[in-house]
Amino acid sequence: EPEVTQTPSHQVTQMGQEVILRCVPISNHLYFYWYRQILGQKVEFLVSFYNNEISEKSEIFDDQFSVERPDGSNFTLKIRSTKLEDSAMYFCASTGQGAWETQYFGPGTRLLVL
Template sequence: EPEVTQTPSHQVTQMGQEVILRCVPISNHLYFYWYRQILGQKVEFLVSFYNNEISEKSEIFDDQFSVERPDGSNFTLKIRSTKLEDSAMYFCASSEPGQVSTQYFGPGTRLLVL
């Protein structure tokens, strides 16, 4: 069964450093998403991406964040200058086109900012 994959599974970084989180969505999916889950809190939407551009973003997704689909398979989330409060589990998800399609989530990347 096709799965969304994410790398790395864990990342530790120093405050102010840039990080890039990588995702490989399910191959025939065209919508891509990033969510995050701060420890002990609910899963929060960050951004959705379709047709090589951002389609929606939340207030969390400020200028420190960017997304890119550098090739036909990868989907990345970049945090330019990490802050302590960026420490969270970051989930990538993908879905087929269509408003009623299901989003399938990857296993997540646990980011720890020191």
């Protein structure tokens, strides 16, 4: 069964550094999402992406964040200058042909900012 994959599984970085989290959505999916889960808190929506542009973003998704689909398979989340509070598990998700279909999640990247 096709799966969403994410790399790396863990990333440790220094505050102020840039990080890029990578996701490979399910191949025929058209809608892509990033969520995050700070330790002990809810999974929160960050951004949705469709047709090579952001369709919606949350208030968390400020100018330090960006997303890109650099080729036909990867979907990346960049944090330009990491802060301590960016430490979280970041999940990528994708949905098929319809915007309201089930979202399938990747295994997550655990980001630790020191």
